[in-house]
Amino acid sequence: MGKTAIIGASNTKFGNLVKKNKETGELTDLVSIYELINEAGKAALADAGVEGKDVDGVWVGSCAPGLFANQEHIAAMAAEIDPVGLRFKPFSRVEDACASGSVALYQAIYALESGRARVALVLGVEKMNLLDTKGVTHALATCSHWPTEGLAGMTFPALFAEYAKGYAKHYGISEDKLRRQLASVAALGYKNGLDNPLAHFGKGGPSDKLQLVTAEAILGLPDEKNPMIAEPLRLHDCSLISDGAAAVVLMRLDDAKASGKKYSEIAGFAQVGERMAITVRPNMYELTAGKLAVQKAFAEAKITTGDIDLAELHDCFTINQILSTEALGFSADGQAGDDYAKGRFGREDRPSVNLSGGLKAKGHPVGATGVSMHALIHKQLTGVPIGAAPAKAPSVGVVFNVGGSGVTNCVTVLKAGK
Amino acid sequence: MGKTAIIGASNTKFGNLVKKNKETGELTDLVSIYELINEAGKAALADAGVEGKDVDGVWVGSCAPGLFANQEHIAAMAAEIDPVGLRFKPFSRVEDACASGSVALYQAIYALESGRARVALVLGVEKMNLLDTKGVTHALATCSHWPTEGLAGMTFPALFAEYAKGYAKHYGISEDKLRRQLASVAALGYKNGLDNPLAHFGKGGPSDKLQLVTAEAILGLPDEKNPMIAEPLRLHDCSLISDGAAAVVLMRLDDAKASGKKYSEIAGFAQVGERMAITVRPNMYELTAGKLAVQKAFAEAKITTGDIDLAELHDCFTINQILSTEALGFSADGQAGDDYAKGRFGREDRPSVNLSGGLKAKGHPVGATGVSMHALIHKQLTGVPIGAAPAKAPSVGVVFNVGGSGVTNCVTVLKAGK
Numbered sequence: 120m121g122k123t124a125i126i127g128a129s130n131t132k133f134g135n136l137v138k139k140n141k142e143t144g145e146l147t148d149l150v151s152i153y154e155l156i157n158e159a160g161k162a163a164l165a166d167a168g169v170e171g172k173d174v175d176g177v178w179v180g181s182c183a184p185g186l187f188a189n190q191e192h193i194a195a196m197a198a199e200i201d202p203v204g205l206r207f208k209p210f211s212r213v214e215d216a217c218a219s220g221s222v223a224l225y226q227a228i229y230a231l232e233s234g235r236a237r238v239a240l241v242l243g244v245e246k247m248n249l250l251d252t253k254g255v256t257h258a259l260a261t262c263s264h265w266p267t268e269g270l271a272g273m274t275f276p277a278l279f280a281e282y283a284k285g286y287a288k289h290y291g292i293s294e295d296k297l298r299r300q301l302a303s304v305a306a307l308g309y310k311n312g313l314d315n316p317l318a319h320f321g322k323g324g325p326s327d328k329l330q331l332v333t334a335e336a337i338l339g340l341p342d343e344k345n346p347m348i349a350e351p352l353r354l355h356d357c358s359l360i361s362d363g364a365a366a367v368v369l370m371r372l373d374d375a376k377a378s379g380k381k382y383s384e385i386a387g388f389a390q391v392g393e394r395m396a397i398t399v400r401p402n403m404y405e406l407t408a409g410k411l412a413v414q415k416a417f418a419e420a421k422i423t424t425g426d427i428d429l430a431e432l433h434d435c436f437t438i439n440q441i442l443s444t445e446a447l448g449f450s451a452d453g454q455a456g457d458d459y460a461k462g463r464f465g466r467e468d469r470p471s472v473n474l475s476g477g478l479k480a481k482g483h484p485v486g487a488t489g490v491s492m493h494a495l496i497h498k499q500l501t502g503v504p505i506g507a508a509p510a511k512a513p514s515v516g517v518v519f520n521v522g523g524s525g526v527t528n529c530v531t532v533l534k535a536g537k
Numbered sequence: 538m539g540k541t542a543i544i545g546a547s548n549t550k551f552g553n554l555v556k557k558n559k560e561t562g563e564l565t566d567l568v569s570i571y572e573l574i575n576e577a578g579k580a581a582l583a584d585a586g587v588e589g590k591d592v593d594g595v596w597v598g599s600c601a602p603g604l605f606a607n608q609e610h611i612a613a614m615a616a617e618i619d620p621v622g623l624r625f626k627p628f629s630r631v632e633d634a635c636a637s638g639s640v641a642l643y644q645a646i647y648a649l650e651s652g653r654a655r656v657a658l659v660l661g662v663e664k665m666n667l668l669d670t671k672g673v674t675h676a677l678a679t680c681s682h683w684p685t686e687g688l689a690g691m692t693f694p695a696l697f698a699e700y701a702k703g704y705a706k707h708y709g710i711s712e713d714k715l716r717r718q719l720a721s722v723a724a725l726g727y728k729n730g731l732d733n734p735l736a737h738f739g740k741g742g743p744s745d746k747l748q749l750v751t752a753e754a755i756l757g758l759p760d761e762k763n764p765m766i767a768e769p770l771r772l773h774d775c776s777l778i779s780d781g782a783a784a785v786v787l788m789r790l791d792d793a794k795a796s797g798k799k800y801s802e803i804a805g806f807a808q809v810g811e812r813m814a815i816t817v818r819p820n821m822y823e824l825t826a827g828k829l830a831v832q833k834a835f836a837e838a839k840i841t842t843g844d845i846d847l848a849e850l851h852d853c854f855t856i857n858q859i860l861s862t863e864a865l866g867f868s869a870d871g872q873a874g875d876d877y878a879k880g881r882f883g884r885e886d887r888p889s890v891n892l893s894g895g896l897k898a899k900g901h902p903v904g905a906t907g908v909s910m911h912a913l914i915h916k917q918l919t920g921v922p923i924g925a926a927p928a929k930a931p932s933v934g935v936v937f938n939v940g941g942s943g944v945t946n947c948v949t950v951l952k953a954g955k
Contacts, residue, residue, distance in 0.1 A: 153684070177810075185604050185679040189687060192634040192680040195944045198812045207826055209808035210945065211640050212632040216610040222629050226644045233650035261603040262610040266571070269607060390627035392595075394616045408625055526613045527628065 124375035124382040127167025128494035133319040133363035133482035137248045152246035155364035160200035163366035171204020175236035179212045180223030180243040181486035186258040188246040216262035218522030220489025221529035243490030244364040264396035278524040279436035280349035285403030290453035300456030302334040304437040305355045312480025314506025319361045319482030356437040361482030365491035381501040382536040387420030409446040409528035420532035424448035427470045428513035431492035433521040434477040443519045474505045489520040500535040542793035542800040545585025546912035551737040551781035551900035555666040570664035573782035578618035581784035589622020593654035598641030598661040599904035604676040606664040634680035636940030638907025639947035661908030662782040682814035696942040697854035698767035703821030708871035718874030720752040722855040723773045730898025732924025737779045737900030774855040779900030783909035799919040800954040805838030809946045827864040827946040838950035842866035845888045846931035849910035851939040852895040861937045892923045907938040918953040
């Protein structure tokens with residue numbers, strides 16, 4: 120079993136890429152799911168310097184394109200990536216809710232490591248904004264345990280609110296303190312997002328105009344600007360509903376080295392599944408399965424927490440960034456919220472977290488997210504920083520991508536190629 | 538890259554597993570998607586003699602569980618397989634329309650061949666009958682090229698009608714002759730289904746009561762009993778809308794041999810993707826990409842058509858069984874319809890086709906179909922015949938599973954273990 124490497128990556132602009140007919144209210148595409156796939160795939164292949172004929176398979180992470188955009192069997196659209204060269208390749212869609220992108224990438228790694236593929240294209244895509252908020256909420260709720268959660272009206276903000284309450288209770292954190300911790304996480308995302316031109320909420324966007332780059336600014340918002348969604352989570356604790364795509368090109372590490380191209384090594388990864396219904400899980404104050412994934416991925420990569428320069432964490436809700444930060448060992452259990460409130464994990468810190476802006480500011484086209492995290496860590500490890508170049512080039516980056524309420528936990532360690 | 542093997546398999550009863558409230562018309566589960574997953578998974582593990590703790594990963598093929606049953610992220614339900622032993626495993630859902638099951642199985646093979654897994658559980662599941670016919674038609678139509686097909690009202694019967702018309706035109710087959718050819722395919726499926734106790738249309742079922750086991754019987758039906766769906770395809774040319782699940786347990790071939798258990802070897806497989814929109818495909822009289830998949834799978838397995846004892850082909854519509862039969866070389870191009878009309882490919886023939894009854898009689902819970910095909914070929918290769926035991930034990934079986942209108946083409950060659 121040889122290692123693998125990323126040798127090319129791309130990320131489309133994330134955003135609300137629809138237009139609304141003012142008279143009928145009808146939502147139509149500004150950029151369609153088909154165009155997103157084409158744009159991301161074409162750019163990643165170009166970045167890798169790989170032609171379509173050299174691609175042995177395409178894996179597409181997408182969460183619910185049938186519900187969001189009336190298009191299942193979405194992987195087959197890879198045949199249309201311009202210039203058409205992917206006809207007759209195997210196209211496989213992979214879905215594990217908001218971890219679809221990482222799980223797709225892991226299937227490609229298996230294929231490369233098995234020897235059946237030498238070059239793999241991995242795409243993540245989601246087109247969410249053709250539905251109204253009610254439709255989006257329903258589609259996402261199908262990623263919860265429907266009989267006991269979605270059907271019962273318990274949507275994702277409510278599920279992560281259980282984590283927020285569980286975390287505060289377990290560690291004895293007061294309501295005010297928790298509020299500040301969560302706001303600090305959101306502010307860091309918004310601040311970082313200003314440096315990412317691809318971000319849904321970037322420079323000149325809503326978070327910039329409201330200057331929501333400090334916890335104080337968020338805490339100072341009137342209720343109507345930051346309404347309660349699911350106690351204790353408010354609007355600014357929730358990630359964005361975005362359209363977008365990302366892609367990476369993978370090959371075996373020895374091939375990547377031989378190519379002379381810039382690459383980042385997939386040094387270790389792990390996917391660990393948790394039972395889905397939160398009613399059967401006692402530990403609603405930590406990502407139990409996520410911690411296991413960290414152990415496994417770190418062991419394979421032969422790293423410890425202290426080796427990590429940067430990380431992209433799954434802040435679908437601010438509380439989950441806190442839980443992921445602890446799962447990775449960046450903070451002791453129960454301390455991450457406080458660490459964020461103290462201003463840790465910023466651009467100048469090591470590790471820096473979510474320099475992309477995270478799901479909070481970069482946006483969260485759910486099936487694209489895992490691939491986007493890998494794409495942007497790869498970019499930063501190969502000399503393409505987000506915003507100003509860091510004083511010291513990063514050499515180890517980590518992705519922590521979560522599907523469902525801590526259900527599918529994907530951790531990847533990437534190392535800058537030598 | 539070592540080979541892999543199937544060492545256990547299961548298949549639930551396929552059927553319309555819902556009940557309808559006579560007053561409200563509401564459809565509710567007789568057997569839920571959760572129960573189907575549990576039943577198939579538990580039985581396959583038991584058949585393999587494998588405990589949950591020994592499973593390294595679960596791959597779930599499912600086409601549109603979000604649309605059909607409000608449950609995306611369905612792979613995570615594998616954690617609930619009784620007795621609970623699969624928590625903390627990686628659960629990955631794979632989707633490629635009606636080829637989801639085979640594509641899921643291929644990902645498991647990659648993981649085994651990569652050395653990252655030693656035992657894999659592959660499940661296929663679909664719960665279709667909670668929706669009415671209109672809902673099912675919509676959900677399936679999202680597996681076509683939505684902008685030019687589904688959205689335009691071109692549902693799957695219409696897409697395969699294009700194949701039927703293209704086939705008749707290309708080979709100069711008269712309307713009457715084509716009608717008889719298609720009816721012969723359906724009759725063979727119905728006849729075989731009578732021997733499969735798991736079939737949706739089996740003994741005592743609608744096709745049995747109407748004695749639809751000959752082309753004459755089907756051709757003799759009055760229009761209202763066999764209405765036109767999409768010229769030239771009639772009701773009895775279409776597969777069934779079924780609920781069901783199937784599962785197989787895979788390990789590496791050397792492990793399977795060492796286990797002393799009965800196994801079938803995955804001797805070769807290939808997945809080849811076609812461009813999705815039929816408007817961009819000139820050859821609507823053959824499965825162009827399917828033929829490529831056959832070549833590749835046969836080359837890997839080192840077999841020719843003449844080596845094959847039995848096959849499960851994807852008769853989503855009768856015309857597709859004809860096209861698959863030709864793609865596999867069982868008939869010369871343009872001859873398969875005639876061969877079926879002459880009564881070839883029956884139980885006593887070599888190869889025999891769709892002894893399970895196929896999608897026409899066994900049923901077609903779309904995400905389960907690919908896994909079911911593998912499960913039933915495996916059973917037959919390991920001494921568990923469908924119906925009466927054949928005079929000579931079969932040693933080579935083939936699966937031909939198709940997603941979309943000839944878009945995702947999966948071919949697997951299985952050999953009886955020695």
